[in-house]
Amino acid sequence: MNRRSLLAVLATVATAAVVTAAPAQADSTVTVRGTSFPDAGAGFSYVGCASLHDRGAETLAPTIGFGPALPPTGMRSLGYDLAGGSAMGALFSVDSLLDTTTASLAAYAEDGGSGVAYVGYQAPADGGTNAAWFGRAELVLLPGGWQEVDATDLFYVWSKRDMTTGALLEQGPELPSDVATFTAAHGGDAPGLFTVGYGCDGAPFSMDTLRLGTPGGVTTYDLEGMATSTAMDMAGEQTAITAGERLALRGTMQVTAGGTRVPGASLILEQQAFGTTFWETVDVVDGADPTVTVEPLRRTLYRWRFVDRPLAEGSVSSPFVVEVAPVVEARVDGGRVVGSAIPAVPGTPVTLWRSLDGGDAEPVARGVVGDAGVFEVLMPEGRGRFYVTLPAVPGSLPATSAVVLPQPQGTTP
Structure with missing residues (x-):
């Protein structure tokens, strides 16, 4: 049995899921999102307290949170409330027991608790067999504070067992001894x-900050909340509408690893109106189908935001720009073209255009939008098809009215 195969068998004894790649050869920190370890040298263990193999069949239900006390690294920790008789914690698979000088876990229990540590070792003489030595050490977690236990410093009671069945093959020395x-x-x-x-006595506990490595090459695994990704589910990064039109904005929010959704999540639609530098809430909706209908009058930025919470870290979508063109209405009133622009942008120039027989249009008169958004432009004599345009101004797109026609003589407009 080669070294890698042995590591896999030993690890399976302690837990069904573990990553066994070696840690980095320099001090570093790895962020673990929820219970998903990245490609690193550590994982979770679920073992029996009386013996390695004799663990319970309960469903493991971890909780991620900020408390009850600030963990040694980061902001969150992972909590368990087991039935008792089994222990949940850290598993470190290593290529060399003696070269490994750090294999530790920090834990917290408000009222204290008990736990267990194991070390697995196959002696060179047992190579190629299913026999391996396992050392066991009982742990006590004192109440009211974070404590770090390093498995490389402990003294163990040893027994040789069959790695597949757990059967006792040989009892080790009566007195505990360290790994070396x-x-x-x-x-x-x-x-x-x-x-x-920890969890042997059934007391709830939290854990964080796994450390593994050698001097100058210790990797710290910081247990944190799930990373999320929030997006505006619209094509492109902007769209254009006319004032008064309604636009449905849809969002998506998911956990980065695995693409699942945070249970019971809500999303906040925020807007930054033209001329402002702050974001304000438009609506708060269910994250299962986040949709809000908006009706902006000027250029507006929108974004979806998922608020940071114990289970998952907050995230914000990229801004989505909605450009808005004003509504321009115009009509003939005697020798004038009068109309309005909504929204009103006082001082905006107004141009009256005329086209004849389908030819190119030419400007024939000009005016400005007044304080109330109304305007009037003198209409030149003669036939033609007339329309009014407004140029783009800060916060508004250019706009064009519908075609207006001169009133026939002898009629009342």
Whole structure:
């Protein structure tokens, strides 16, 4: 059995899911999102307290949160409330038991608790078999504060067992011994595993800050909330409408790893109106189908925001720009063209255009939008098809009215 195969078998004894890649060879920190370890040298263990194999069949239900006390690293920790008799914690699969000088876990229990640590070791003489030595050490978690336990510093009671069945093959020394002493008496260094876990007494606890490595090469695993991704579910980064039109804005929010949705999540639609520098809430909607209908009158930026919470970290979508053109209405009133622009932009120039027999239009008169958004332009004599245009101004797109025709003589407009 080669070294990698041995690590896989040993790890399976402690838990069904673990990553066994080696940690980085320099001090570093890895952020673990929820219960999904990245490609790193650590994972979670679920073991029996009386013996490694004798663990319960309960459904594990972790909680992610900010409390009850600020963890050693980051803002969140992972909590468990087990039935008792089993321990949940950290699993470290290593290529060398003796070269590994750090394999630790920090834990917190408001009223204290108990746990267990294991070390797995296959002596060189047992290579190619299912036999391996397992050391066991009981742990006590004192109440009211975070405590870090390093499995490489503990003294263990050893027994040789069949890795697949758990059957006892040989009892080790009566007195506990550390890893270095025991391996020296049984053929020297080898690959193996360490576990540190709590919950044996059924007391709720939190854990955080797994550390693994050698001096100058320790990797810290910070247990944090799930990372989320929030997006505006619209084509492109902007759209254009006419004032008075309604636009349905849809969003999406998902957990970055795996694409799942945070249960019971809400999304906030925020807007930054033209001329402002702050974001204000438009609406708060269910994250399952986040849709809000808006009716902006000027250029407006919108974004979806998921608020940071214990389970998952907050996220914000990229801004979505809605450009707005004013509504321009015009009609003939005697020798004038009068009309209005909504929204009103006082001082905006107004141009009256005329086209003859389908030819190119030419400007024939000009005016300005007044304070109330109304305007009037003198109409030149003669036939033609007339319309009014307004140029783009800050916050508004250019706009064009419908075609207006001169009134026939002898009629009342």
